[in-house]
Amino acid sequence: MREKILEITNATMQFGGLIAVNNLTMHVSYQEIVALIGPNGAGKTTAFNMMTGVYKPTSGFVVLxxxxxxxxxxxxIAQRGMARTFQNIRLFKALSVLDNVIIAQHLRLKSTWPGAVLRLPRYRAEERLMHERAEDLLRYMGLWDVRHEVxxxxxxxxxxxxxxxxxLATQPTMLLLDEPAAGMNPAESDELTGLIRGIRDHFELTVLLIEHHMDVVMDISDRIYVLDYGNLIATGTPEEIQSNDDVIRAYLGVDEDEA
Amino acid sequence: MKQKQYAEGALPRTRQRKITSTLLTVALLAALAAALYALDTNASSLVLRIVRLCAINVVLALAMNLINGFTGIFSLGQAGFMAIGAYATALLTIPAAKKAMIFMITPLAPPLDQLTLPFGTTLLIGGLLAAGAAFLVGVPCLRLRGDYLAIATLGFSEIIRVLITNAQGLTNGAQGLKNIPPNATVWWCYGTALVVVIFMALFTTSSYGRALKAIREDEIAAESMGVSLFRHKMLAFMLSAFLAGMGGGLLAAFNGTIGQDMFRVMQTYNVLMIVVMGGMGSISGSVFAAFVVTIGQEWLRVLDGPMTIGPFHTDGISGLRMVVFSMLLLVIIIFFRNGLLGTKEVTWASIGRRLSAMAGHKRKEAAS
Incomplete structure (x- = not known):
């Protein structure tokens, strides 16, 4: 059995009287691609926010x-190797593409600010390395040509x-993707599927993603967790999930005529 | 021929550009120094006052731009930090004999009554004290967001002023301080301004400066990328206060007298006006606007005097220049939403691009 990179145990997130995530237990193992799915408002993004420290769980544990x-x-948490993307894109808007990727490496910087201001040799070496890494990443992601764009x-x-x-620039071991295919057409989301697999292999990453595009989820995931109203209602391989009655009822809806 | 090729090969274009811009910078600084020398020896004392005030405002504006422009934290505590720097410099430079004369009601607490230090040292001490105060204010305040932080820092600034008014044995209270030695020469003002400009340029383009810009753009994303919000905001806040403290020290030596009413909120707004006008997040913008505002406020002084426009005659409306000036500021805010330069910088490269674009345009015109 591969070692568990991310492990959530009995995590609950309560906002006043609303229980957004109830007693969630799940794990993601080394180099797995796991999807967290569920209808709107099921608590997927809340679960992400608990894992990344945006929210402190009301009870339970997160282990990375x-x-x-x-x-x-x-x-x-980012310094310990967890990186994430946002459902409603949160780029550093006014800054260039290159700067966006360089800034994300700031957390690995060892130089102090006086050293950075004085451009000491150690800082200069670190700065050069940050640029090289950013350039490699942009080439890899096909963003090289737009690196100077806002x-x-x-x-x-x-x-x-x-x-x-x-x-990726934060050099994570665990990558959380919040609806990476949102707003993409079928061709783009197809490409994305390949990209995520490529990233996983190239950077030796473990991936957890939230996604609504079912073809993407079924294609890419090793395992799937299904949330509904904050509760985990099913877990298993894509095949198992596709044939799970609870999931079909909760997630895909019940056909009124047959019911 | 062969030698020329070798020379071109040895100097790649980027390095060539670097050398060109360094040479241009050196030339500009030399020209500036020569102009300052000429002014220093020939200009009237009034003109020299304005010239020096420009440089002091550059320091003050950059201090504020660091926190408000580059980090995106709307702080209104500047006057408080300036006051700390101004009083530190004043108390540490006024000669002991004069201190005894100034502190008539309550004598100045020892060892300050006997202590005098060189001007440069007092500027640094003033800056450090202001940075220390920023740390104390920052611990509770920097956790606040937006308007709340603005109000909290505004309150801090007023607290400093009240403390100054009441700490009779340290600040001479409401009587203020006078006989501050006139150390703020053209050279001190412009030397300090130059150092601050260079510092800001190096700091804001470093990884730490980029992290501050990331916080400005999106706090949540910056934090998720591993930027510690509190540590970085505190760094920016303390550095800004340090620079404001130095600016305050310069202002004290420039004025010769200081009092608590110099450091009302209006002082903060005056600097804020320069920062907004030049562009939040632009060093060259702040430098440029510092000159425009300082000279403009002086030049518009004619509006306060008696005027005859056609059939109308006034014996002078005091405050008219501020009305006109405010209107100019409004126009700038309306038509240049992000100030004159926004977050852009004027560099030799950008000037070069502009010039070559203009030349290209002319060539096209000539061809058609």
Missing amino acids: NKENITGMRPDM SASLPYGMQRKLEIARA
């Missing part, structure tokens, strides 16, 4: 690489790709 990260700030001016699909490039 065998370290308990429950209640840590997002920047501390990120907000990119077409939608490219902005999504840039979000992934920026997340």
